[in-house]
Amino acid sequence: MMNNIRSFIEKAGWPRVIIALFLLGLFVMAPFVRVRVDTSISDTLVRFGMNGVMVLAMVPMIQAGCGLNFGLPLGIIAGLLGAVTSIELGVTGLPGIFTAMLIATPIAIVLGWLYGQLLNRVKGGEMMIATYVGFSSVAFMCIMWLVLPYKSPNMVWGYAGAGLRTTISVDGYWSRAISDILAFNIGDFFYCPTGMMLFFAFLCFAMWMFMKTKIGTAMTTVGSNPEYAKAAGVNVDRMRTLSVVLSTVLGAIGIIMYEQSFGFIQLYMGPFYMAFPAVAAILIGGASVNKASILNVVIGTILFQGILTMTPSVINSLIETDMSEVIRIIVSNGMILYALTRVVKVKS
Amino acid sequence: MMTKKSSFQDNLSHFFVSNAVPIIFLALSAVAIPISRFSTQYLVQEMLVRLARDSFLVLSLLIPIMAGMGLNFGMVLGAMAGEIGLILITDWNIVGIPGMVLAMIISTPLAVLLGWMCGVILNRAKGREMVTSFILCFFINGVYQLIVLYGFGSVFPIKSPDLVLSRGFGIRNVTNLENIRKCLDNLIPLSIGGVAIPIATFLVIAAFCVFVVWFRKTKLGQDMRAVGQDMDVAEAAGIPVERTRIISIVISTVLACYGQIIFLQNIGTMNTYNSHEQAGMFAIAALLVGGASVTKATIPNVFIGVILFHLMFVVSPMAGKYLIGQAQLGEYFRVFVSYGIIAIALVLHAWRRQQDKDRARRALRGNA
Numbered sequence: 001m002m003n004n005i006r007s008f009i010e011k012a013g014w015p016r017v018i019i020a021l022f023l024l025g026l027f028v029m030a031p032f033v034r035v036r037v038d039t040s041i042s043d044t045l046v047r048f049g050m051n052g053v054m055v056l057a058m059v060p061m062i063q064a065g066c067g068l069n070f071g072l073p074l075g076i077i078a079g080l081l082g083a084v085t086s087i088e089l090g091v092t093g094l095p096g097i098f099t100a101m102l103i104a105t106p107i108a109i110v111l112g113w114l115y116g117q118l119l120n121r122v123k124g125g126e127m128m129i130a131t132y133v134g135f136s137s138v139a140f141m142c143i144m145w146l147v148l149p150y151k152s153p154n155m156v157w158g159y160a161g162a163g164l165r166t167t168i169s170v171d172g173y174w175s176r177a178i179s180d181i182l183a184f185n186i187g188d189f190f191y192c193p194t195g196m197m198l199f200f201a202f203l204c205f206a207m208w209m210f211m212k213t214k215i216g217t218a219m220t221t222v223g224s225n226p227e228y229a230k231a232a233g234v235n236v237d238r239m240r241t242l243s244v245v246l247s248t249v250l251g252a253i254g255i256i257m258y259e260q261s262f263g264f265i266q267l268y269m270g271p272f273y274m275a276f277p278a279v280a281a282i283l284i285g286g287a288s289v290n291k292a293s294i295l296n297v298v299i300g301t302i303l304f305q306g307i308l309t310m311t312p313s314v315i316n317s318l319i320e321t322d323m324s325e326v327i328r329i330i331v332s333n334g335m336i337l338y339a340l341t342r343v344v345k346v347k348s
Numbered sequence: 349m350m351t352k353k354s355s356f357q358d359n360l361s362h363f364f365v366s367n368a369v370p371i372i373f374l375a376l377s378a379v380a381i382p383i384s385r386f387s388t389q390y391l392v393q394e395m396l397v398r399l400a401r402d403s404f405l406v407l408s409l410l411i412p413i414m415a416g417m418g419l420n421f422g423m424v425l426g427a428m429a430g431e432i433g434l435i436l437i438t439d440w441n442i443v444g445i446p447g448m449v450l451a452m453i454i455s456t457p458l459a460v461l462l463g464w465m466c467g468v469i470l471n472r473a474k475g476r477e478m479v480t481s482f483i484l485c486f487f488i489n490g491v492y493q494l495i496v497l498y499g500f501g502s503v504f505p506i507k508s509p510d511l512v513l514s515r516g517f518g519i520r521n522v523t524n525l526e527n528i529r530k531c532l533d534n535l536i537p538l539s540i541g542g543v544a545i546p547i548a549t550f551l552v553i554a555a556f557c558v559f560v561v562w563f564r565k566t567k568l569g570q571d572m573r574a575v576g577q578d579m580d581v582a583e584a585a586g587i588p589v590e591r592t593r594i595i596s597i598v599i600s601t602v603l604a605c606y607g608q609i610i611f612l613q614n615i616g617t618m619n620t621y622n623s624h625e626q627a628g629m630f631a632i633a634a635l636l637v638g639g640a641s642v643t644k645a646t647i648p649n650v651f652i653g654v655i656l657f658h659l660m661f662v663v664s665p666m667a668g669k670y671l672i673g674q675a676q677l678g679e680y681f682r683v684f685v686s687y688g689i690i691a692i693a694l695v696l697h698a699w700r701r702q703q704d705k706d707r708a709r710r711a712l713r714g715n716a
Contacts, residue, residue: 122698132691329490
């Protein structure tokens with residue numbers, strides 16, 4: 001019995017176990033501080049669906065040995081461009097979302113391809129460069145949001161008549177258009193965003209299938225042993241580029257999913273730190289810097305988003321101080337730190 | 349052995365690749381200064397102030413680069429230690445130079461502890477020091493917030509009502525450092541042609557430069573360079589690699605802590621929760637602009653970098669305003685440049701490493 005537990009902890013890693021226990025504790029404590037458990041579960045589900053796709057975007061690059069994709073903002077920018085263009089065109093409902101995705105995908109492919117070419121030239125230093133590519137592209141887009149010729153009165157600054165606003169509401173366009181498909185309520189407090197769940201499940205399944213194909217296997221080989229992959233006749237650089245493109249496209253789709261559920265498009269510095277929660281989530285789910293699975297994505301997103309949902313409500317009622325932000329910072333970055341320092345130990 | 353075989357053109361392009369960043373910045377500034385319509389006197393004054401303010405922070409980055417640990421994003425840890433010292437002396441109301449010195453004394457053990465921790469963690473992440481120290485800063489920033497926002501005033505007594513939030517604990521967003529404002533800068537007043545020169549600060553910086561030059565020649569400094577060249581060879585030569593690396597990070601963290609105190613005495617107010625984040629980014633960007641790389645940085649790089657980077661920084665909003673009519677645009681451009689320059693420098697470094705490998709391979713193979 002003790003051995004079983006010990007080997008389980010060893011396999012899962014103690015930070016994951018602590019985080020899971022912490023989350024469990026929060027759920028147990030919730031009724032005692034008059035926080036509704038059904039609302040909490042519902043909120044967790046919604047946030048799980050919102051963020052899931054962006055966490056999924058981490059998988060291809062990790063598998064292909066490009067490390068954690070701190071450059072996710074690049075994909076997010078493509079998604080944002082798609083979203084604002086779709087609103088500019090005035091398409092509402094599901095078609096609006098599909099328009100956004102349709103516009104975002106080619107942009108993401110181009111950006112991802114360029115980004116992939118860059119990362120192929122800097123093997124070994126990908127993560128740091130990815131971070132700063134993400135940062136500088138967000139800063140660059142700050143200029144573009146001001147300059148791009150969007151005209152829709154719902155999006156531009158009222159007094160200047162030009163330049164996009166920092167937050168744009170998608171209400172009246174495609175707010176919750178995917179979430180609400182087949183959605184149902186149980187009681188007054190429980191809402192299940194079925195459509196979003198199904199969409200996420202579909203993408204996960206597609207990714208899982210892809211990883212089983214010949215190309216997917218080749219990609220994994222590149223990640224686990226580039227020399228072997230080369231000897232086996234796999235074009236290493238092409239596989240890496242493909243993984244980066246995939247990740248960027250998923251990032252673009254992910255942010256659109258996020259926006260339709262959240263109800264707002266956040267421009268300017270909004271996407272700046274968005275890669276970090278996604279990175280933290282997949283690591284909490286059990287991924288390492290060079291190995292990740294769909295299961296890691298699902299578990300990690302539930303655990304991480306669960307904590308983000310539960311800490312503000314429970315801890316606030318408990319000690320009457322909002323410490324959720326600090327807890328978020330410590331948990332997510334602590335997790336990334338743990339992953340970065342652990343890999344080397346395993347290798348040596 | 350390879351100069352013989354490489355052509356003049358190859359050398360020229362190598363020179364441009366090596367110095368690409370300062371050259372680009374020089375060109376950008378040359379275009380932007382006339383557009384911004386700033387007077388020479390204003391710019392000279394501004395550059396002197398910024399040299400005094402920032403050089404120490406940037407200098408603190410040199411030693412880890414020497415030890416082959418890349419850009420020490422972990423210098424932010426030192427900055428945080430310094431800020432805790434400053435909060436305490438402000439609470440105790442200790443004025444002027446004694447206050448500054450006391451802040452340094454208080455924060456030194458903290459910085460040593462944080463630096464040691466950072467060093468130990470980086471030893472477990474060899475080859476990815478930069479990204480690890482980068483994330484470590486975010487992590488410790490969370491701990492810093494936990495202490496300063498929740499611990500100060502509740503667990504740790506803070507008396508001054510000007511410092512503490514109205515809810516009774518936690519430090520306010522802005523800490524006023526009126527007590528030590530410019531105390532070092534104005535210690536030895538000197539003004540030439542209406543341009544005030546902070547002599548004392550420059551003396552401190554000069555002393556630091558001498559220290560760096562001297563340090564390179566010591567046994568420890570030589571050990572660090574050996575470790576920076578090749579860890580395995582250094583280990584074989586009997587140098588305690590891990591210990592040397594930790595020491596380099598500890599020194600850097602402590603110096604960054606002093607650097608932040610000097611920086612903030614010049615500014616006179618402190619954004620309790622953001623000052624340190626910016627300190628790291630600007631110092632690293634400045635060093636890179638000065639032509640340093642991830643593996644090689646010299647003292648001239650520091651000063652050239654601070655001047656060029658801050659010239660850009662002062663000039664770009666106004667240039668943006670006169671050029672396009674929107675100051676906001678120049679503001680965003682400035683942010684873009686700070687991040688972009690770090691991205692470019694990191695890319696160039698990684699790229700050059702691959703190219704150097706190819707050149708070396710070519711030279712070995714001959715002109716085949």
